[in-house]
Amino acid sequence: MPTLEICVEDAVGLRTAQRPGVTRIELCSALALGGLTPSAGLMRLAGQSTVPVYAMIRPREGGFVFTAEEIDQMLADIDAARAAGLAGVVLGACTSDRILDVQTLKLLSDACGGMGRTLHRVFDLTPNPLTAVDQAVDLGFERILTSGQAVIAPKGQSVLKNIVNHSAGRIEIMAGSGVRVGNVRELVQETGVTAIHASCRGPSVGQACRVWELGFGRLASRTSGKIIDQMLAILAEDAELPVA
Numbered sequence: 001m002p003t004l005e006i007c008v009e010d011a012v013g014l015r016t017a018q019r020p021g022v023t024r025i026e027l028c029s030a031l032a033l034g035g036l037t038p039s040a041g042l043m044r045l046a047g048q049s050t051v052p053v054y055a056m057i058r059p060r061e062g063g064f065v066f067t068a069e070e071i072d073q074m075l076a077d078i079d080a081a082r083a084a085g086l087a088g089v090v091l092g093a094c095t096s097d098r099i100l101d102v103q104t105l106k107l108l109s110d111a112c113g114g115m116g117r118t119l120h121r122v123f124d125l126t127p128n129p130l131t132a133v134d135q136a137v138d139l140g141f142e143r144i145l146t147s148g149q150a151v152i153a154p155k156g157q158s159v160l161k162n163i164v165n166h167s168a169g170r171i172e173i174m175a176g177s178g179v180r181v182g183n184v185r186e187l188v189q190e191t192g193v194t195a196i197h198a199s200c201r202g203p204s205v206g207q208a209c210r211v212w213e214l215g216f217g218r219l220a221s222r223t224s225g226k227i228i229d230q231m232l233a234i235l236a237e238d239a240e241l242p243v244a
Contacts, residue, residue: 002188002235005054005174005197006228007031009038011045013223018051021232023195025053026090026118031199033061034121037077040084047085054088054118055081057108064094064101064122071104078111088116090145098125100135109139117141121177124149129159130166143172145197152178153187160191181230188235196235200227 003023008014009031017025027046028035035056038046046053059066059073066074074091081089091108093101100122109117119141126132129149136144146163148156153175164173175187176197184196202224 002193003195004228004232004235005176005195006223007035007176007197007199008223009035010222011042014042014046014049014053016223016225017200017228018049019225019228021236022051022228024087025049025051026056026197027053027086028056030061034058035090036061037074040080043081043084043086052087052116054090054116055084055086056090056120057081058090058092058120064092064125065096066093066101066104071107074108075111078108078115082113082115086115088112088118088142090118090120092120092122094122094125098127100126100132102135102139105139109141118174119144121145121147129163133163133167133171137167137170141171143174143195145174145176147175147177148191150177154178154183157187157190160187160193164192164194181227181234184231185234185237196231198231200224200231202227 005024005026006017006022007026008017009028027038029038030036036058038055043055057074057077059070078089093104095101119136123132123144123146147153148160150156160175167173172195173193174195174197175193179196179198201221204219204222
């Protein structure tokens with residue numbers, strides 16, 4: 001059965017995602033921006049999770065070419081994740097020509113000590129994804145989160161399949177971005193990925209319009225236990241089916 005990682009950005013999502021069958025939780029802030037580093041308070045809360053938690057280490061929105069100051073910030077955030085007792089972190093960095101910044105990734109990886117590491121979707125910017133797979137393996141990453149270099153993973157199935165074949169079991173390939181209950185079965189069957197990353201969010205209820213009218217933001221969706229369970233059921237149903 002492919003494993004399922006749930007991406008959350010708040011305490012409610014963290015609690016909801018701690019359910020049987022969920023393999024791992026990715027902890028972020030600002031999912032609307034692709035995920036940024038969560039607060040120290042949320043990381044500390046996540047340290048009590050019954051499901052292993054990996055914290056996103058991304059200091060700002062935008063690209064993945066980082067200044068020396070931003071790298072120092074990321075190192076401090078890795079320290080905070082370790083101090084909170086989290087199982088791992090999610091990292092990524094590239095150069096101006098979009099290849100993986102191996103030097104920075106090695107520096108950040110060395111700072112992780114024994115924590116697990118996922119290479120995030122900076123991978124989807126790289127001009128040669130197969131070379132990037134080899135680099136991630138050499139750096140000791142456990143897995144790569146990728147959409148197959150498409151906007152959403154269901155549109156990147158052919159690339160995902162090539163990545164899975166090239167990885168040859170050396171590193172886990174986890175499909176993410178736009179993965180839904182309605183498309184996860186085909187995605188797994190057509191690509192052979194052994195891990196799925198999804199937010200499993202449903203509509204939020206009970207927020208007064210006045211809150212977002214005053215500029216405090218609109219809570220449009222929240223992690224849904226029902227959707228997580230539906231996703232797990234589909235993955236379990238297909239566990240014995242042949243994949244590409």
